[in-house]
Amino acid sequence: MRRFFLTAITVCTAVAGVIGTAAGRQPDKATPSDPFNGLVVDASGRGVKVRVEVVGSDRYTIADSKGRFGLAGIGGDDSLRISYRRRACTVPVASRRSLHVVWNHDDLARNIVREDAAIADMGELYVKRRDRVTPSAGISGDRLRATGKTDLVDALMLCVPGLSYENGELCLRGSSSYNSKSGVLILCDGGEINSVDSINIEDVESVEVVHGANSYGFRGTNGVIMVKTKTGRSR
Numbered sequence: 001m002r003r004f005f006l007t008a009i010t011v012c013t014a015v016a017g018v019i020g021t022a023a024g025r026q027p028d029k030a031t032p033s034d035p036f037n038g039l040v041v042d043a044s045g046r047g048v049k050v051r052v053e054v055v056g057s058d059r060y061t062i063a064d065s066k067g068r069f070g071l072a073g074i075g076g077d078d079s080l081r082i083s084y085r086r087r088a089c090t091v092p093v094a095s096r097r098s099l100h101v102v103w104n105h106d107d108l109a110r111n112i113v114r115e116d117a118a119i120a121d122m123g124e125l126y127v128k129r130r131d132r133v134t135p136s137a138g139i140s141g142d143r144l145r146a147t148g149k150t151d152l153v154d155a156l157m158l159c160v161p162g163l164s165y166e167n168g169e170l171c172l173r174g175s176s177s178y179n180s181k182s183g184v185l186i187l188c189d190g191g192e193i194n195s196v197d198s199i200n201i202e203d204v205e206s207v208e209v210v211h212g213a214n215s216y217g218f219r220g221t222n223g224v225i226m227v228k229t230k231t232g233r234s235r
Contacts, residue, residue, distance in 0.1 A: 038069045
């Protein structure tokens with residue numbers, strides 16, 4: 001009886017060990033705070049300011065001048081669409097925790113893609129610098145058009161929580177005001193405009209909404225809406 005009891009304990013311990021090992025080998029799972037860093041450079045080592053989108057979602061980020069980008073909560077089953085000047089490729093994450101891409105301008109099929117432990121070890125550094133998910137939100141033009149609205153203002157108010165249209169201005173709930181003005185700063189392809197009324201929703205490539213963008217000075221304290229058009233992309 002004692003021998004049977006000891007054997008049962010041994011078997012249970014072994015099974016628990018296998019289950020624990022299997023649980024520890026689930027690279028496809030990621031929490032929203034897990035950092036995912038990337039670097040995209042050309043053959044000479046110069047950074048490429050690519051746009052990186054999470055396939056199947058509205059999340060995206062823009063690499064900086066050195067080609068660095070960061071996102072959070074990327075799962076092992078996710079894929080990233082990396083685009084630059086109207087050319088794009090899709091890269092499966094395949095359980096990697098970082099990406100180092102050597103961008104081939106002539107033939108994207110010859111891009112070199114690998115995991116880089118040094119980049120992964122940067123932790124949240126790239127994410128904090130480049131993640132456009134919080135406190136900003138990237139919205140694709142396709143999502144805006146999927147609302148069925150033909151007016152860009154109406155589509156934005158459906159897609160952006162806290163966005164309202166007051167006294168002819170787009171306003172973000174929770175933004176501070178300056179000189180009693182609460183309207184957001186609106187940029188279209190990098191230039192300031194008074195409203196989005198003149199922008200055809202069919203021409204929108206993407207919209208980014210940023211709360212409290214102090215980097216734009218006092219005009220950005222009420223938030224910034226940055227519209228990127230298909231025409232602007234082709235310039």
